[in-house]
Amino acid sequence: MLKASSDSESKPGEDDSPAAAALKCAFSLMQQRIISNPSDMMGILLFGTEQSKFQTPDERSKGGLAYPHCYLLADLDVPSAEDVKRLKSLVEDEEESKSLLVPSKEPVSMANVLFCANQIFTTKAPNFSSRRLFIVTDNDDPHTHDKALKSAAAVRAKDLYDLGVIIELFPISKPDHDFDRSKFYDDIVYRSSPLDPEAPAPLAPTVKPSLAKDGISLLHSLLSSINSKAVARRALFANLPLELGPGFKISVKGYIIFKRQVPARSCYVWLQGEKAQIAKGVTTQMADDTSRTIEKAEIKKAYKFGGDQVAFTPEEIKKVRNFGDPVIRIIGFKPLSSVPFWASVKQSTFIYPSEEDFVGSTRVFAALQQKLLRDEKVAIVWFIARKNAAPVISALVPGPEQLGDIGEQVMPPGMWLVPLPYADDVRSNPDTTLIQAPDSLVDMMRTVIQQLQLPKARYDPQKYPNPALQWHYRILQVLALDEDLPEKPEDKTIPKYRQIDKRAGGYVIDWGHELEDQFRAWQKENGPRTSSAKRSAPDESAPPKKRTKPSDGVESGDGPNSINDNDIKQHYSKNSLNKLTVPILKSWMENKGLSTSGKKSDLVERVEEYFENK
Template sequence: MADGNPHREDEAAEEEEEIDETTYRSVKDAVLFAIDVSDSMLTPRPSADPKKHTQESPTTAALKCAYHFMQQRIISNPQDMMGVLLFGTQASKFFEEDEDSRGDLSYPNCYLFTDLDVPSAQEVKELRALVDDDGDSRDILAPAKEQVSMANVLFCANQIFTSRAPNFLSRRLFIITDNDNPHGDDKTLRSAATVRAKDLYDLGVTIELFPISRPEHEFKNSKFYDDIIYKSSPNDPEAPAYLQTDSKAATATGDGISLLNTLLSSINSRTVPRRTHFSNMPLELGPDFKISVSGYILLRRQAPARNSFIWLNGEKPVVAKGVTTHSADDTGRNVEKWEIRKAYKFGGDQVTFSPDEQKALRDFGEPVIRVIGFKPITALPFWANVKHPYFIYPSEEDYVGSSRVFSALHQMLLRNKKMALVWFIARKGAGPVLAAMIAGEEKLDENGVQKYPPGMWILPLPFADDIRQNPETTLNVAPEPLIDQMRVVIQQLQLPKGVYEPLRYPNPSLQWHYRILQALALDEDLPEKPEDRTIPKYRQIDKRAGDYVLSWADELEKQHAKTSAGAPHPTSTLVKRGSKDRASETEDSKPSKKVKVEEGSGNLEEEVRKHHEKGTLSKLTVAILKDFLTSNGRSNAGKKADLIERVEEFLEQ
């Protein structure tokens, strides 16, 4: 029952392993937007640019942000939940309650516009109508006359998360407001809000604040929100906090468009929750010396995911369920799963393995990161990268003191510019890899906000089996004038700040796929062409480097003319020569090849060493190789490949 193509079995096994890895990382996410609806939040902000006459209120900007966020998540993360809660509104609504039953309202001045659930196309359309100020949106966005209690808002969010997403590992509350002190000096209301925030934290909900500064007043977290915002994640307190709340980075004054863009960039940076690839893995620094670390995948290629196949020939679309059956070639009967054994081709035979035997073949021990030794960071070639790296961070759960040891190792590697070679098994049943453990420095943006925390990177290295032979190439070095002028061209075409920033360049193919899906799902007009930010800006390139490129082209013509003038003129090879001339030339040329290697052992060794340096030992004859080995006291038995190997071993000593 073995497949005729053994490579297909290997590929299937690799695919199964990759699928298991993806499933292991998959975590459902529930996000609830809590948007403040007050007079100041509804006041349009004039544009700071005199050329722009657009005005937009912070509430509208926040709703647009939630709308764009919902558009993205409904396609890219179809299992995640999202909701929109408006607080400070005159109208009130919670689940089935509304303002008509005001005497029995649980949460006054809180309007649950979109319930926390997997977004549907209809809910996206309703949110878009609210953003566009259509229908009854003006009544919904009417601010309340009295001040809303933040304790009620947080308790309302608590009830929403408890009833709608009780088992989600990632639950987050996004608060967007411009009021940094909602309760003033009222200690009772402040204390109640602090208690409700602690309840959310204990429930496993992370509160993210997106503060908005007013034109005449800068938002200060210390007045109220420092007491209810917890920096670490409740489900993973050891996870690195990539983006700490910073009022300067999260605020925008004046321009409504810049306000929207700021909110979008701030929320997009926090849309992906911190998810561990492995937790509390032992990092062995020596015998009986272990600390625990958690690993994260920060970089991974994203591709469109197909959720299911759809059958369209019925009255309505139906999800098709695939069924795989195996049949015997000789009888055609269905074969049960327990009857099948995997086989690998060895020569002309098929070697079969039982599931237990195959599992034992993959068992190389428990997951571990074991330090083997240390090397200079310069010993790591730039091409030694066969898989995405893992970011590791210390965890105190299994071994107390792991953070101190990890920090000391991190600082030592940075200070001495070293890397650690490690034996790495990512999870149980995975194959071991040799990897380089590299210390990463903390990276801050222009506002002083942390982009990447200090930690270690595990970079899997290739084995000998993974390296392919390089093709033979000839290096032609350009003249110095050409190199000098090309250096100027390259300097004119540097990226901003000389750094490639991935967040500036969305994948055009992936975004086009999502844009088409969105248009079909929301009954929108199909876009004409994709937005591709990777297309070069030709006009800007011409303005910066056009003259230098033309100057380089002129220099290229000069150098080509100079090279052509100095080269010998080719002579015709069509002259007919007599057989005697060819015979005499052949007789003269044959001994001349062996004169140098036959005159003495010194010349023989010199000739062999020259060929070794050029990597052309295979061009030497077997007789020359044997003479060289005999003169140096080595065995000269075997085929030519064996002789070449012995010569290389001798010369490389």
């Protein structure tokens, strides 16, 4: 992936220019991508600079320079710790960045810039399926009076698209001038087409410059825009048929949008030698009794039935697990209100149309999504994600497009596959006698909730990263870049107690006083609450019950978990041991000297083995 950062015509002495903000954005993005996508290649190319630094091997031997005012700051490669250090020093050292970001006196040829990017891609990443060129600039018309240079740049851009390189534009508006794409970049950056699966995403909105002259707003805007484009689109399943009716199918792709991030261990390192080495793991199956190595052909899968092991061949296992080909089949429609929020018991899957198998899938998919949104309906579907997967009854819920604060697309329009719970998954609430809160308490609590509302009444999970995961990555960064160890991790999930107390502390105290007054008034009307069921005092004159030593017959004692051998044997003969509770099974097994560790299935298996061997 090549990150192209433009040095615009900003003055060298101006702090936090768009070019400086773009470099900071590239540094932050490089740190993120090293963690999230460690195998991706990245590079940084500056254009419009007074200095030049890019030569092909032939040009080095001849001493020539084919790309003037193009400065290859970081060659296209997998970023190393040294690359991050070099870019960090450039970002933090203002004198060095000012000396490098000196704008050229003559305009740079955009055809040369695009051809330079072409050379980098073809020499460094010729076999990569995904190659993207990010252009950050505030010059909307680099060739105002030269149509030949405009035409040459359009030809070079077409060459990049023919090679599979997607160009993304991140325009920056000036305080006195809004960026106009129609002057030049509409011929360079192709707008996305719903019929082209490889087309780039919609163009990013124009980023406004910072008004505070500190570059923070500009940097955050750039990071937000580029992050929305840089996220890899990896499908959970590709080209799965969506069957709307008999013989009427379209193809869709599925994505997991929300997923818990955990530290990914890519390898094991052996530290016992002179230097650290990557360890290679080898798995070997061995017999329990002879410790003999078992070959794969000797292993068979079996199920226990009636005390016997029933073995199956791999082909028979596949037939048992086969419920049909992978498909999303619509079997009916329901009102959106019939699917409550608690019905989402598992992770949802986002689906989007694909034109690879069925041409016209995008139009049909869009029509179905808009119809469901307009009528507030959901489709009930039969969903098999992959071969040998168990079928799931799911709700196909339409989702509208969501835009961010600066107009970037946060969530595209599509539909969600929400797995529905079975009857056994739904539990009824316990029967409790509730006391209705008076209106005064409800009104006062409403004020408290209003004071604690998040901005725009929307929770953005991207603003609250996992503190444990970020601390893990921070330690890795410190060890790789030889930085100072931070004292404590930054935890943005800790509530802001002072701000909460300032905004709602007084209202909460008033609500507590009102609650106390209302409770006392309720006690006067209804009296103190007492338990209706009173425990009877034990009869001291009655002798205590004794537990006699158990025998092979009936277990003695009258405890709630007592059961005799005849009952256990009847349950065994009827194959209904699973109906007994765990305390009853453990109580009987303790009297027989059997182990009571493990789950209920383990207990049942030990009881079955006891009667089989008897």
